[in-house]
Amino acid sequence: MPEAIRVCIDAMGGDNAPAAPVQGAVDAVKLRNDIKVVLVGQEDVIQAELSKYEYPSEQIEIVNATEIIEMAEHPVNAIRTKKDSSMVVGMKMVRDRQADAFISAGSSGAILVGGQTIVGRIKGVKRPPLAPLIPTENGVSLLIDCGANVDARPEHLVTFAKMGSIYMEHIVGIKNPRVAIVNIGTEEEKGNNLVKETYPMLKECDTINFVGSIESREIPHGGADVIVCEAFTGNVILKLYEGLSQTLISVIKGGLMSTLKSKIGAALALPALKKTIKSFDASTYGGAPLLGLNGLVVKTHGNSKNTEIKNAIFQCISFSENRINEKIKEQLAVESSTEE
Amino acid sequence: MPEAIRVCIDAMGGDNAPAAPVQGAVDAVKLRNDIKVVLVGQEDVIQAELSKYEYPSEQIEIVNATEIIEMAEHPVNAIRTKKDSSMVVGMKMVRDRQADAFISAGSSGAILVGGQTIVGRIKGVKRPPLAPLIPTENGVSLLIDCGANVDARPEHLVTFAKMGSIYMEHIVGIKNPRVAIVNIGTEEEKGNNLVKETYPMLKECDTINFVGSIESREIPHGGADVIVCEAFTGNVILKLYEGLSQTLISVIKGGLMSTLKSKIGAALALPALKKTIKSFDASTYGGAPLLGLNGLVVKTHGNSKNTEIKNAIFQCISFSENRINEKIKEQLAVESSTEE
Numbered sequence: 001m002p003e004a005i006r007v008c009i010d011a012m013g014g015d016n017a018p019a020a021p022v023q024g025a026v027d028a029v030k031l032r033n034d035i036k037v038v039l040v041g042q043e044d045v046i047q048a049e050l051s052k053y054e055y056p057s058e059q060i061e062i063v064n065a066t067e068i069i070e071m072a073e074h075p076v077n078a079i080r081t082k083k084d085s086s087m088v089v090g091m092k093m094v095r096d097r098q099a100d101a102f103i104s105a106g107s108s109g110a111i112l113v114g115g116q117t118i119v120g121r122i123k124g125v126k127r128p129p130l131a132p133l134i135p136t137e138n139g140v141s142l143l144i145d146c147g148a149n150v151d152a153r154p155e156h157l158v159t160f161a162k163m164g165s166i167y168m169e170h171i172v173g174i175k176n177p178r179v180a181i182v183n184i185g186t187e188e189e190k191g192n193n194l195v196k197e198t199y200p201m202l203k204e205c206d207t208i209n210f211v212g213s214i215e216s217r218e219i220p221h222g223g224a225d226v227i228v229c230e231a232f233t234g235n236v237i238l239k240l241y242e243g244l245s246q247t248l249i250s251v252i253k254g255g256l257m258s259t260l261k262s263k264i265g266a267a268l269a270l271p272a273l274k275k276t277i278k279s280f281d282a283s284t285y286g287g288a289p290l291l292g293l294n295g296l297v298v299k300t301h302g303n304s305k306n307t308e309i310k311n312a313i314f315q316c317i318s319f320s321e322n323r324i325n326e327k328i329k330e331q332l333a334v335e336s337s338t339e340e
Numbered sequence: 341m342p343e344a345i346r347v348c349i350d351a352m353g354g355d356n357a358p359a360a361p362v363q364g365a366v367d368a369v370k371l372r373n374d375i376k377v378v379l380v381g382q383e384d385v386i387q388a389e390l391s392k393y394e395y396p397s398e399q400i401e402i403v404n405a406t407e408i409i410e411m412a413e414h415p416v417n418a419i420r421t422k423k424d425s426s427m428v429v430g431m432k433m434v435r436d437r438q439a440d441a442f443i444s445a446g447s448s449g450a451i452l453v454g455g456q457t458i459v460g461r462i463k464g465v466k467r468p469p470l471a472p473l474i475p476t477e478n479g480v481s482l483l484i485d486c487g488a489n490v491d492a493r494p495e496h497l498v499t500f501a502k503m504g505s506i507y508m509e510h511i512v513g514i515k516n517p518r519v520a521i522v523n524i525g526t527e528e529e530k531g532n533n534l535v536k537e538t539y540p541m542l543k544e545c546d547t548i549n550f551v552g553s554i555e556s557r558e559i560p561h562g563g564a565d566v567i568v569c570e571a572f573t574g575n576v577i578l579k580l581y582e583g584l585s586q587t588l589i590s591v592i593k594g595g596l597m598s599t600l601k602s603k604i605g606a607a608l609a610l611p612a613l614k615k616t617i618k619s620f621d622a623s624t625y626g627g628a629p630l631l632g633l634n635g636l637v638v639k640t641h642g643n644s645k646n647t648e649i650k651n652a653i654f655q656c657i658s659f660s661e662n663r664i665n666e667k668i669k670e671q672l673a674v675e676s677s678t679e680e
Contacts, residue, residue, distance in 0.1 A: 136587070137590065137591065150531070150532040151532050151533055184487060184490070184572055184575040184579075191490065192491050192572045193491055216575075216576040216579040216580035216583060217580065219580065219583060220583045220586070220587035221586075221587060232524055232531075232532045232535075232573070233572070233576055235524040235556075236573055236576060236577060237556075237580060239524075239555050239556040240556035240560075240577060240581070241580070242557050243558060243559060244560045244584045244585070245588060246561075247476070247477050247560035247561060248585060248588050248589075248620065249588075250477065251477065251616055251620055252592065252616055256609050256612060256613060258612045259612050261608050261609075262608060262609040262611070262612035264605075265604075265605040265606065265607065265608025265609030266605065266609050267605065268601050268602060268604055268605025269596050269602040269606050269609060270605075271599075272595050272602035273595050273602070276596075276598070280588065
């Protein structure tokens with residue numbers, strides 16, 4: 001039997017810590033007996049939380065870390081000075097191969113800084129992108145980069161496209177995933193300077209299935225599997241997805257309550273409606289991996305509940321089992337040797 | 341009695357031309373007897389369409405233009421070579437003060453090029469932005485720029501903010517409108533280079549009510565009245581609004597049809613639901629003005645129906661009646677004289 005995959009959880013990160021990360025860990029180990037979860041953070045706090053549950057105790061370990069990085073802290077300073085924070089301790093475990101992955105619902109900025117400076121980048125990856133799955137009419141698409149690297153350069157976007165393709169093919173199981181670049185029109189000459197420079201480079205890249213530009217209108221329709229964009233654009237897309245879904249649902253609920261007839265209708269339709277809305281909730285798809293690091297770091301939403309943490313744990317396991325990082329390294333190595 | 345406001349319509353532009361522009365014109369003149377509408381395009385085609393309606397004939401005029409600019413044409417070439425197109429002829433009427441405004445559902449690119457080269461820019465406006473109203477939970481916000489000027493510079497965004505404030509105050513009637521810049525976080529130090537440079541300039545601008553950064557998540561919640569952004573970002577926001585609304589509605593409809601109980605519920609709730617959804621449809625808010633020109637040019641959606649054209653006509657009338665362009669000129673003139 002191969003050694004169990006070990007996933008490290010920031011037990012102090014996010015709005016619902018420590019309850020959500022601890023419960024998520026318990027949920028995960030109850031479902032699979034071949035994995036290990038390490039909860040990193042203040043030992044007594046975690047122990048108190050864990051004592052609420054029954055679980056196979058050999059599958060959960062606590063690693064003490066006394067400090068907490070707060071959301072408002074300056075990311076670089078926080079990572080540099082809080083050596084005994086759950087985030088720094090957890091990421092060092094990944095760096096030192098004591099864990100395969102690290103999950104946190106804490107400060108995005110600190111996760112990005114820590115990922116790069118502590119875990120470190122794969123050779124050939126200059127800017128590790130944050131890549132969440134977003135729901136579409138037919139399934140999911142990978143949005144890459146959604147917030148790690150503002151003002152990225154064309155060559156960075158090409159690496160995003162390659163890593164995103166590997167992820168979608170081996171984690172989501174989409175053969176030959178369609179890669180598109182976010183643009184303001186579908187013609188090749190359209191776009192800002194970044195897109196105009198990146199487009200021909202993607203077109204020439206024979207390891208990906210580049211299908212051209214995608215207008216944001218087509219993203220929810222599932223117009224491509226890997227949606228490549230610069231981080232500012234990706235962040236705008238991700239957050240508008242969230243805000244607009246919430247708003248439309250609240251507007252629709254308001255509409256349903258506007259007449260007696262529609263109220264009765266709403267009461268009958270609500271269970272089906274809730275299920276539908278849930279299927280369009282980005283948080284059910286686990287967290288956003290920071291791709292291209294020497295180990296896996298996953299950021300989950302700040303208000304993650306136990307289910308999202310559990311899903312993120314299984315996402316990390318799938319990432320390790322499918323040897324995604326090895327595949328990324330192989331592809332980037334082949335290309336750099338071809339270039340020489 | 342002052343002279344009637346004259347609005348020029350591109351009778352050949354858009355997916356539903358000439359039917360929709362002609363009917364929209366008829367709808368408008370039936371509602372107000374103090375306006376004139378000029379239909380520009382192929383005279384016989386327009387005449388045939390007009391003959392279907394009864395309307396006060398002295399309020400609608402036809403101006404012949406034999407050529408049509410197609411959607412796929414290169415905008416600069418089209419405007420330069422098709423001198424007798426409905427778009428060029430209509431815009432020249434605005435330039436020559438024969439009309440107060442020009443509305444087209446035709447090629448966006450050609451409208452942008454024609455607006456700048458034929459109608460011309462107000463002194464002090466280097467980049468005229470396209471500024472549609474988008475629906476929010478509480479009303480509408482102005483998204484400026486949504487597609488005219490990719491790779492704009494900070495000083496352009498500051499002019500957008502000023503013009504957008506005047507528009508929202510005098511057309512939509514929002515006193516002291518809240519101006520925000522689209523960003524990927526709310527802290528002042530966040531953002532890409534463009535936002536970081538623009539933020540302090542907006543902060544120092546005392547003719548606007550700058551409230552800081554807005555994350556795209558807050559746009560549908562009505563987090564600001566004037567949403568300032570570079571055109572690439574604005575275009576992504578506008579089109580994602582469209583795509584995501586369509587997708588969510590289709591997903592919700594699918595969900596409602598999933599069980600017998602929910603089907604009955606849906607039948608009861610549908611009229612109210614349709615009304616709600618309509619209130620969140622961007623096209624009901626008329627067209628997008630290209631602000632900062634020596635006259636008004638309005639772009640409506642390519643698939644505009646008569647209602648949108650009619651709404652756009654009233655929008656143009658309101659623009660003229662409220663002397664928006666004069667207000668923009670005054671403010672920019674005051675500032676340039678203060679700077680000297």
